[in-house]
Amino acid sequence: MTQTLPPTLISRVMLYRVTAALVLLGLWEAAGASGLFFKGVLPSTLLIGKSFLRLMGDTLFWSHFNVTLFEILSGFAIGSTLGIIAGLALGMNRYAGHVLEPVVEYLAATPKVVFLPILLILFGIGVGSKISLAALSCFFPMSLSLAAGVRGIKPMFLRVGQTLNLTLLQRIRMIYLPALVPPISTGLRLGFGIATVGSLLSEIKLSNKGLGHAAMQAYARFDIPTMMAILIVIFALAGIGNMLIGRIVRLPGPHTRHNAN
Amino acid sequence: MSDTPTLRIKNVSKHFETGKGRVTAVDDVSLDIRQGEFISIIGPSGCGKSTLMNMIGGLLTDYEGDIQLDGKKVSGCQPEIGMVFQEESTFPWRTAIENVTFPLEAAGLPKEKRLARAYELLDLVGLSGFENHFPSELSGGMRQRIAIARTLAFQPRILLMDEPFAALDEQTRHLLGDKVVQIQNQLKQTTLLITHNIAEAVQLSDRVLIMTFRPGRIKRVVEINLPRPRSSEMIGSEKFSAYVAEIWADLRQEASKGLKETEAAAAH
Numbered sequence: 001m002t003q004t005l006p007p008t009l010i011s012r013v014m015l016y017r018v019t020a021a022l023v024l025l026g027l028w029e030a031a032g033a034s035g036l037f038f039k040g041v042l043p044s045t046l047l048i049g050k051s052f053l054r055l056m057g058d059t060l061f062w063s064h065f066n067v068t069l070f071e072i073l074s075g076f077a078i079g080s081t082l083g084i085i086a087g088l089a090l091g092m093n094r095y096a097g098h099v100l101e102p103v104v105e106y107l108a109a110t111p112k113v114v115f116l117p118i119l120l121i122l123f124g125i126g127v128g129s130k131i132s133l134a135a136l137s138c139f140f141p142m143s144l145s146l147a148a149g150v151r152g153i154k155p156m157f158l159r160v161g162q163t164l165n166l167t168l169l170q171r172i173r174m175i176y177l178p179a180l181v182p183p184i185s186t187g188l189r190l191g192f193g194i195a196t197v198g199s200l201l202s203e204i205k206l207s208n209k210g211l212g213h214a215a216m217q218a219y220a221r222f223d224i225p226t227m228m229a230i231l232i233v234i235f236a237l238a239g240i241g242n243m244l245i246g247r248i249v250r251l252p253g254p255h256t257r258h259n260a261n
Numbered sequence: 262m263s264d265t266p267t268l269r270i271k272n273v274s275k276h277f278e279t280g281k282g283r284v285t286a287v288d289d290v291s292l293d294i295r296q297g298e299f300i301s302i303i304g305p306s307g308c309g310k311s312t313l314m315n316m317i318g319g320l321l322t323d324y325e326g327d328i329q330l331d332g333k334k335v336s337g338c339q340p341e342i343g344m345v346f347q348e349e350s351t352f353p354w355r356t357a358i359e360n361v362t363f364p365l366e367a368a369g370l371p372k373e374k375r376l377a378r379a380y381e382l383l384d385l386v387g388l389s390g391f392e393n394h395f396p397s398e399l400s401g402g403m404r405q406r407i408a409i410a411r412t413l414a415f416q417p418r419i420l421l422m423d424e425p426f427a428a429l430d431e432q433t434r435h436l437l438g439d440k441v442v443q444i445q446n447q448l449k450q451t452t453l454l455i456t457h458n459i460a461e462a463v464q465l466s467d468r469v470l471i472m473t474f475r476p477g478r479i480k481r482v483v484e485i486n487l488p489r490p491r492s493s494e495m496i497g498s499e500k501f502s503a504y505v506a507e508i509w510a511d512l513r514q515e516a517s518k519g520l521k522e523t524e525a526a527a528a529h
């Protein structure tokens with residue numbers, strides 16, 4: 001869990017970050033100019049910047065962007081919701097957990113692209129199979145991290161619920177879910193990243209829409225600056241999503257001492 | 262009032278099967294508790310006090326014997342019985358006031374009523390001004406008082422408290438004892454208090470139950486005939502000290518038995 005730092009430290013952290021970014025940029029430029037790589041493989045940041053600005057004004061780019069965003073968000077929403085439900089069920093039911101969890105773990109370790117042919121048959125070429133791959137990708141980390149989280153809940157919390165004769169739904173809403181906010185947040189952040197990968201992969205393989213497809217097109221034209229600019233957009237998308245989830249899905253109260261309690 | 266005791270505990274025993282064999286935690290305990298009575302249970306560590314409380318509260322159901330509430334066998338947790346646990350039990354993601362409203366939310370009370378009652382109860386346990394603090398921002402004793410207020414919130418007729426003040430220093434403990442006396446004067450619940458503290462037991466109780474070291478049996482019941490209302494001021498008095506000495510004499514034997522056994526186990 002991130003701890004709150006005093007302001008002087010925060011500004012120092014910012015300083016380190018900016019320095020690191022500048023150093024990286026410098027290395028990039030140096031590597032590009034050194035002639036060690038094929039000409040054009042590492043275009044100068046200036047060229048990438050230009051392509052980036054051009055893309056920002058390009059309606060075709062934005063339609064690709066919207067397709068990808070829609071796929072990621074819907075896949076993420078579906079996969080996370082199902083993952084939370086499955087995780088609760090696996091964690092709360094000793095037998096279900098015992099029987100099913102090894103299966104889930106095997107599947108979780110499998111690269112989800114191998115399911116793509118099956119998804120294609122089920123949902124056809126198009127948005128459906130891309131969303132389902134994204135959903136499938138973030139289902140597994142969520143359900144596994146939640147099942148483990150459920151087993152880690154302090155028994156005392158559940159005992160308080162038991163003395164009040166809470167219904168199953170009340171227990172889930174008033175005890176399990178709030179107690180599980182940290183693993184849920186982790187699962188969502190992991191899931192968002194993997195859903196992004198899932199969407200882009202399927203766009204690259206079988207689509208004429210989306211950022212993955214646009215990047216591959218730029219690559220085919222050997223328009224490396226544009227491809228790089230698209231990749232930057234993808235990084236930004238994943239990064240911003242991750243940050244937003246971290247900000248929104250968190251426990252109330254002073255974070256630094258939560259775990260000590 | 263009828264002759265049926267509020268709580269009747271009849272020949273109750275509880276064994277635990279563990280990897281190292283059978284442990285008898287509670288052995289043939291019988292006890293009748295009248296409406297409004299304050300009873301303390303005192304006994305060496307590991308003698309089965311918490312186990313007994315969990316059975317009365319309906320958390321443990323597979324035991325021998327009978328536990329009756331108003332003449333009916335207790336099966337599962339009852340809304341009439343409130344429990345305060347030995348371990349930390351406040352919800353860290355809720356503020357003090359939200360912890361106290363927890364049972365009222367579950368019962369579906371409207372928000373205004375919930376808050377009104379919770380404010381009152383936090384005041385009663387001496388925590389007004391801390392309503393919006395999270396448990397992690399409060400001391401152990403304050404958290405335990407939140408737990409007490411949370412249990413009182415749904416107005417149980419019977420209150421079971423398992424060493425609620427164990428984590429506190431002697432002085433705070435006496436002052437909280439005064440609070441408990443005051444609360445009981447106001448709310449008149451039947452109360453069962455588990456404690457390790459003899460003075461606390463004498464100060465608060467109508468009867469003190471002394472339990473033996475394993476297997477947990479009732480060794481003696483001491484009636485405390487001190488005038489009420491009582492406060493921590495009487496702790497120095499002669500009569501008070503006589504009760505403390507009497508109970509300590511009994512308890513000493515049991516405690517040393519417990520100590521010997523633990524030492525023997527450690528030597529193995």
Ligand SMILES: Nc1ncnc2c1ncn2[C@@H]1O[C@H](COP(=O)(O)OP(=O)(O)OP(=O)(O)O)[C@@H](O)[C@H]1O
Nearest residue numbers: 277278279284286305306307308309310311312313
């Ligand atoms: N779930 C359990 N499984 C096995 N043994 C148990 C279990 N719960 C309690 N015991 C055993 O029963 C005995 C009584 O335990 P209990 O917690 O009731 O003691 P206690 O009187 O509350 O002790 P303390 O004063 O230290 O809280 C102990 O020997 C303990 O090891």
Ligand SMILES: [Mg+2]
Nearest residue numbers: 310311347423
């Ligand atoms: Mg105990």
